[in-house]
Amino acid sequence: MTGATESYELDVDGRALPVAAAWLGESLLYVLRERLGLPGAKNACEQGECGSCSIFLDDVLVNACCVLAADATDARIRTVEGFGDADHLSDVQAAFLGTGAVQCGFCTPGLILAVHDLLDQVPDPTGLEVREAISGNLCRCTGYGRILQAVEEVKATRSGASGPRGESP
Amino acid sequence: MTTRSVGAPVARSEDPRLLRGEGRYLDDLGHDAFQIAMVRSPHAHARVLDIDVSGALEVEGLIAIHTFEDLPPRLQEPLPLLLPHPSLTAGRTQHLLADGEVNHVGEAVVMVTATDRYAAEDAAERILVEYDPLPAVVGPERARAAEHAVHDDVPDNVAAHLEQSIGDAPAAIGAAPNRLRFRLDIERSASTPMEGRGTYARWDGDDERVRLHTSTQAPTSVRAAVAAFLGLQLAQVECIAPDIGGGFGVKIMHPWPEEILVPWAARELGHDVKFTEDRREHFVSANHERAQVHWIDVGFDDDGRVLGLDVEFIHDHGAYIPYGLIVPIITSTQLIGPYKLENYRVVFDSVYTNTTPVSPYRGAGRPQGCFAMERTIDRIAAHLGKDRTEVRSVNFLQPEEMPYDFGLTFQDGRPLRYDSGDFPASLEKLKQLVDWDGFEERRAAAEAEGRLLGIGLATYVEGTGVGPYEGGHVLIEPGGTVQVSTGLSTQGQGHQTVFAQIVADELGVDLADVRVVTGDTRRFPYAVGTFASRAAVMSGNAIHLAARRVREKALRIASEALEVDAEDLELADGQARVVGSPDTAIDLKVVATLSNPLRYAFDESARIATQFANPGKEGQPPVTDDDEPGLEATDYYSPMSSTFANGMHAVEVSVDPDTSDIEVVRYAVVHDCGPLLNPRIVQGQVLGGVAQGVGGALYERMAYDEHGQLQNASFMDFLMPYATEVPSVDIDHLETPSPLNPLGIKGAGEAGVIPGAAAIAAAIEDATGVVIDAMPISPSQLHEQRLTTAQDRPGDTT
Numbered sequence: 030m031t032g033a034t035e036s037y038e039l040d041v042d043g044r045a046l047p048v049a050a051a052w053l054g055e056s057l058l059y060v061l062r063e064r065l066g067l068p069g070a071k072n073a074c075e076q077g078e079c080g081s082c083s084i085f086l087d088d089v090l091v092n093a094c095c096v097l098a099a100d101a102t103d104a105r106i107r108t109v110e111g112f113g114d115a116d117h118l119s120d121v122q123a124a125f126l127g128t129g130a131v132q133c134g135f136c137t138p139g140l141i142l143a144v145h146d147l148l149d150q151v152p153d154p155t156g157l158e159v160r161e162a163i164s165g166n167l168c169r170c171t172g173y174g175r176i177l178q179a180v181e182e183v184k185a186t187r188s189g190a191s192g193p194r195g196e197s198p
Numbered sequence: 199m200t201t202r203s204v205g206a207p208v209a210r211s212e213d214p215r216l217l218r219g220e221g222r223y224l225d226d227l228g229h230d231a232f233q234i235a236m237v238r239s240p241h242a243h244a245r246v247l248d249i250d251v252s253g254a255l256e257v258e259g260l261i262a263i264h265t266f267e268d269l270p271p272r273l274q275e276p277l278p279l280l281l282p283h284p285s286l287t288a289g290r291t292q293h294l295l296a297d298g299e300v301n302h303v304g305e306a307v308v309m310v311t312a313t314d315r316y317a318a319e320d321a322a323e324r325i326l327v328e329y330d331p332l333p334a335v336v337g338p339e340r341a342r343a344a345e346h347a348v349h350d351d352v353p354d355n356v357a358a359h360l361e362q363s364i365g366d367a368p369a370a371i372g373a374a375p376n377r378l379r380f381r382l383d384i385e386r387s388a389s390t391p392m393e394g395r396g397t398y399a400r401w402d403g404d405d406e407r408v409r410l411h412t413s414t415q416a417p418t419s420v421r422a423a424v425a426a427f428l429g430l431q432l433a434q435v436e437c438i439a440p441d442i443g444g445g446f447g448v449k450i451m452h453p454w455p456e457e458i459l460v461p462w463a464a465r466e467l468g469h470d471v472k473f474t475e476d477r478r479e480h481f482v483s484a485n486h487e488r489a490q491v492h493w494i495d496v497g498f499d500d501d502g503r504v505l506g507l508d509v510e511f512i513h514d515h516g517a518y519i520p521y522g523l524i525v526p527i528i529t530s531t532q533l534i535g536p537y538k539l540e541n542y543r544v545v546f547d548s549v550y551t552n553t554t555p556v557s558p559y560r561g562a563g564r565p566q567g568c569f570a571m572e573r574t575i576d577r578i579a580a581h582l583g584k585d586r587t588e589v590r591s592v593n594f595l596q597p598e599e600m601p602y603d604f605g606l607t608f609q610d611g612r613p614l615r616y617d618s619g620d621f622p623a624s625l626e627k628l629k630q631l632v633d634w635d636g637f638e639e640r641r642a643a644a645e646a647e648g649r650l651l652g653i654g655l656a657t658y659v660e661g662t663g664v665g666p667y668e669g670g671h672v673l674i675e676p677g678g679t680v681q682v683s684t685g686l687s688t689q690g691q692g693h694q695t696v697f698a699q700i701v702a703d704e705l706g707v708d709l710a711d712v713r714v715v716t717g718d719t720r721r722f723p724y725a726v727g728t729f730a731s732r733a734a735v736m737s738g739n740a741i742h743l744a745a746r747r748v749r750e751k752a753l754r755i756a757s758e759a760l761e762v763d764a765e766d767l768e769l770a771d772g773q774a775r776v777v778g779s780p781d782t783a784i785d786l787k788v789v790a791t792l793s794n795p796l797r798y799a800f801d802e803s804a805r806i807a808t809q810f811a812n813p814g815k816e817g818q819p820p821v822t823d824d825d826e827p828g829l830e831a832t833d834y835y836s837p838m839s840s841t842f843a844n845g846m847h848a849v850e851v852s853v854d855p856d857t858s859d860i861e862v863v864r865y866a867v868v869h870d871c872g873p874l875l876n877p878r879i880v881q882g883q884v885l886g887g888v889a890q891g892v893g894g895a896l897y898e899r900m901a902y903d904e905h906g907q908l909q910n911a912s913f914m915d916f917l918m919p920y921a922t923e924v925p926s927v928d929i930d931h932l933e934t935p936s937p938l939n940p941l942g943i944k945g946a947g948e949a950g951v952i953p954g955a956a957a958i959a960a961a962i963e964d965a966t967g968v969v970i971d972a973m974p975i976s977p978s979q980l981h982e983q984r985l986t987t988a989q990d991r992p993g994d995t996t
Contacts, residue, residue: 052316063314068226069219071443073392074477078913081392109219122217126209129878132886133690134216135223135392135443164920167913169392169444170690171882172889172950173921 042111060098069109080166083139109138124179132170203699207878224396231470235318237308239300242334242552242906253324259317281522285360294455301517304482334552334906338512341549348550365541370506374497383972386489386900393443394475399461415450416727423453439687439717447558481911487559489514502589506541521557533567536621537593572656572956610664632848632866650853654960656953661840662945663735670741673830678787684737685725687717692879704745706769731945739835747831790829795820841936843944845869851961858981862925870932871946887950895958
């Protein structure tokens, strides 16, 4: 049931963005997509099961569908729109491109953030740690193999080794 | 020098945008549109007695409420039966909104339009619908028992009964030295793309036109349906498939009720309107597939050669049958796989149940057919104590027998006629890839560690690239950009990249200069759709043919401009140039400019084509009778029959002897779709298919209770695999070209999913000794079966 509205401000990708006269029950995903024009985070389940709406809230990876926007006024929010620009992909995005880890692309923004989160915290994860780290993200197209390969490439590149730019699946 | 790009693992041009979150899917459009929420039936079967909307009227933001009674007469007609068939004698389709009766949970009853989705859902929640529940028919066998009817006027619940045969199976089975009879079950599953259904419409009252964006695999057909329901001329309807977050078959169903209701509401309300399905709606309102029960009767000789095969099955098509008999016909015909069956009879009933309707999900009847055939071959091998690969080998159709006409009718109404493939060679590759002959050593090693290891394999043949046709348009702009369009839409297969590769090679231009548009009726209005692994075969070849015409025209114009013979020219590096003398050349963009005789020099580059600079040939008009302005061409590809891809999977599973937990430890694929246009994309398709096959074998099922309630309608309960569940996969390719099309290619989109359940069942059976005759299977089901088997065989230990 919609009720009283309030205006507030969110810190998104380093910009202070005003949210005018919004119902306080709106999810952060809804506010990002519908009020702030940032549709990079996707809505695929609205119950925190698929990871398609992953964003960073004060450097913690969360499902934006399960966060109230009005609760995030004191937090630093980062969305996929804050990673890479027209001329430059982040290393994780570039590895997804190079390995062929994208198909329909709907889950991709969430996975990009999940992989950044993993490698920023654990620079040298084991295979099982990688699978566990992205197991909050559903992908129906790729079967994940290429995504795992992309993680390995970034891992190798960041550690200074020359990452294999293979053509294998 | 432009290098050839077809066959190279080119990075996808689609991806940079998608990686930055700049993809624009249906719900990313129409920001200011009114939003629709549906009141859907909570009952599987009920009469609708009364609808009370009064409680919803005060909801702030409410715009409109529509029930069946509020719709104009044309919109009160049921949805079309998309694929009529002579055997489909009792076809029933749904209404846009329920007409006094609901036949599955999730059927739309009331449409609520509001300023935003929150308000629409608030209003929908306050609408009271009074139902009189009726007995629900759930499951194919209860449907055929016909204790209750789904539709009053179809008392036996049978929409269609179809029989096809080759030779005389019953006689051959009767005369065979060995005979086995058994039953095989496959449960319901669904495509379940990450993006659900969605439709957004804008009505332009000044132009009297509707522009429809919809998440569909068939935009041209949606356009035609909208025009028909709304009483518009085709010219008044534009339909565009934007970025689509996966389809896997479910979005070939059309028109969905919402695809008609949304543009109608937009016209009625004079405002943009959008419907975006939520996840629970998708589970109950978007179509499912797979549920079938099969009874097998097979006769064979002592080498394992199948002498006669008789298959009866029931296909559960749910509450309505808008997509006709495609799925069971595919099972009937593709069950044969790579085997030379000379006596085969198949008969099915397609039955109504009070569950979500059925239309193709990736594989479309083939996973069931593959399961039936491959489990049969495994039973024969077990009965005779033979290696499972040997029994397959003695039954293979041989490469020199191609093309081979089985004498059956395929899903496209054309003969079932295999065009290519080398099954013995594929099997040999698979055995190498998975080290089939070394398995017993691995089994012994696992046993020493207390693990049960098993291996299985499954083979399939997939009719791909079905007709009737697709088209392609290729245009070189005077600025040098090459514009390409085709009518079918794309759901993540990388079509923009692959089609650009085809054109770049034909025209000798840089890949980056080729722009591909799919699924936009404004650009290409003739199309069939994306299904049956057909996009690359159909549109790829059509675009190839169109590009070839553009090439010929470019060479002709260039030869006139350079005053050299066209046969001495080549297209490369964006130029037409003399072979061996590349300094004598003309840029393709100049050729494009010259192809269009001008009056006005609107910019500097246009001057060369204006009337005083380029008056044309004496005695001929500037555009001759057999020519057209512009460096562009349209062409179509329409095959005589489908092209048949094939493949084989082998799987090793490890079963925990205490818990019956099942782990896939090795997965090997040999795949033959002819020459690979882009190996990375083809392999990506195979890998994704395998993941869905693993899901379908071990995790995913639509858990209906006896009342027709779907018990697991969420990602929490419907166990789609995460990265933790999908094994790594080894892939090898055999490339036997198809003789049917210029590129020699066969479809690849669905292949990966087809043999998953059959191969994994075989591996589990091999690991545990328990006969697996129903899929999917969970660890607890396997455990029960192992206990039961142990009880039946006293003395055995598990």
